[in-house]
Amino acid sequence: MLITVTRTGGFAGRERTASLDTEYRSDGAELEQLAERALSGECPAEGQPVPDGFNYVVHVDGKLVELRDPYLTEEQRQLIAAVLGEGA
Secondary structure, three states: EEHHHHHHOOOOOOOEEEEEEEOOOOOOOHHHHHHHHHHOOOHHHHHOOOOOOOOEEEEEEEEEEEEEEEOOOOOHHHHHHHHHHHOO
């Protein structure tokens, strides 16, 4: 499973993109389950934009979801942090 996260916004307004391929990772199955939970059901990106907040576009095997901070679920936050290699 290929997971790509693009983060925009924030105080500096810079864009950052990172990808993660679960196929060759020892924690790949766990990350795939996290991605499924994070992108299923309710998508809290419907909230109003927050000044200097981050916006995320998450691609998982052809599925695209747009998310906004601070409206992230815990699973979404964990997935974004795992892919970007830093806190969400």
